[in-house]
Amino acid sequence: MYSEKDFEVSQFNSIEKACFSWSAPSNIALVKYWGKKAKQIPANPSISFTLNNCKTITSASFTKKDNKDDFSFDFFFEGKPKEDFKPKIQKFFERIEQYCSYLKEYHIEIDSQNTFPHSSGIASSASGMAALAMNIMSLEKALKPEISDDYFFKKASFLARLGSGSACRSVIGEVVIWGEHQNSNSSDLFGVEYSELHTSFQNYQDTILLVDKGEKQVSSTVGHDLMHNHPFAEKRFGQAHENLTQIKQILKEGNVEEFIKIVESEALTLHAMMMTSMPYFILMKPNTLEIINKIWKFRNETATPVCFTLDAGANVHILYPVNVKEKVLQFIKNELVVYCQNEQYICDQIGTGANQLK
Structure with missing residues (x-):
């Protein structure tokens, strides 16, 4: 090392x-x-x-x-x-x-x-x-x-x-x-x-719903700094270690159901840290929550292994296996694009990293 x-x-x-x-x-x-x-x-x-x-x-x-x-x-x-x-x-x-x-x-x-x-x-x-x-x-x-x-x-x-x-x-x-x-x-x-990485997670898809394209009201740098005196910081850091231990095993074994639980919990915990810092702030938008609720409803009704995650902003990353791609994209077009700014979204998937260009 x-x-x-x-x-x-x-x-x-x-x-x-x-x-x-x-x-x-x-x-x-x-x-x-x-x-x-x-x-x-x-x-x-x-x-x-x-x-x-x-x-x-x-x-x-x-x-x-x-x-x-x-x-x-x-x-x-x-x-x-x-x-x-x-x-x-x-x-x-x-x-x-x-x-x-x-x-x-x-x-x-x-x-x-x-x-x-x-x-x-x-x-x-x-x-x-x-x-x-x-x-x-x-x-x-x-x-x-x-x-x-x-x-x-x-x-x-x-x-x-x-x-x-x-x-x-x-x-x-x-x-x-x-x-x-x-x-x-x-x-x-x-x-x-x-x-x-188990075959279940190979070519995993990420469709990014562009809920809000504006500049964030609080930068990530400021948000990181607010963890220094955060009342829940140490508990959160411990939770991240535990979740990393679990998700490594999940990615190895291909357990998509457990993957969904940890990934969604992590996304919501990230934003919970923002909402409970001092000063507190919210980066999610009303349409972020609308999309999350639609995803939960769709997953419960169709048993489709689709989940969301968030970064430090309002946009929603929808993660799902490649074998349900057509079904999920149809769901996005039918029910979710209405919550995106200018109905914009980006289709992506797992990649391998940087590449030198000639």
Whole structure:
């Protein structure tokens, strides 16, 4: 298992110019992390499905420069300069400087785009920071060709985490654990693939209902910070450990009924933490609750193994096995799209992580 020290680079080759391009997906947590310590360390472990279609595609060009005192970069989103993104990237570069000291030797031109609609209410920080981290590691591989693939992906996940915590789960693997957990061989520093996936969960579907595409009234960063003095924090952290132990076994054995119980409970617990913090807040919308009740009714009446989960927002992720896809999509069209903003939804499924593009 790698330590922080292992990711520091002291010696590397010199190249004048390089350009890379990577796609990295978003992910949806099954067991949620809410609350973090210093250096983007999670207060509790989490496990997520990696998505396949909701991706950020980022190209990065590195050109050697004379002045090595400061970071130098330009950021473009969908081909247009995006100045308001630059402070977050500047902060990211500052966080990773001790692990990627070579970055100050280059002017970096970053061009990014999403495969999902911008401002659609889907968090792009995970996919965006993961894609940027992959490009940085491609540069490091060019500067130091001897690094192993395992090191490459572990460090990419480590760097992505320093940009956005959940981004570390978007680098590699269908199912990823992040955070130290008993008997998981997992780490607080980077995501680790969980590979014992039963056939029942292969090609699992995630249809994302876009309930509210506006900016959240409370950011995830603020929400995480409110767990520091939360009256139920320690109980919640313990619950997350227990649920992670259970869901690992469920994913291994293929027990979809038990999967539904934990996933829905985790989603509601996440929002319960928000509603009981001080100050308290609610990110669900009336249509979020309408959809949840419709899903419960549909599942009870048809015995279709469909469930919901939520991230820190109003949108609803509907999870279901691929063998009931037509039935569930018909249900969504008939009964749920009316609750979506502009009747928009996105069909996705489990993916494998980041991919380098030629």
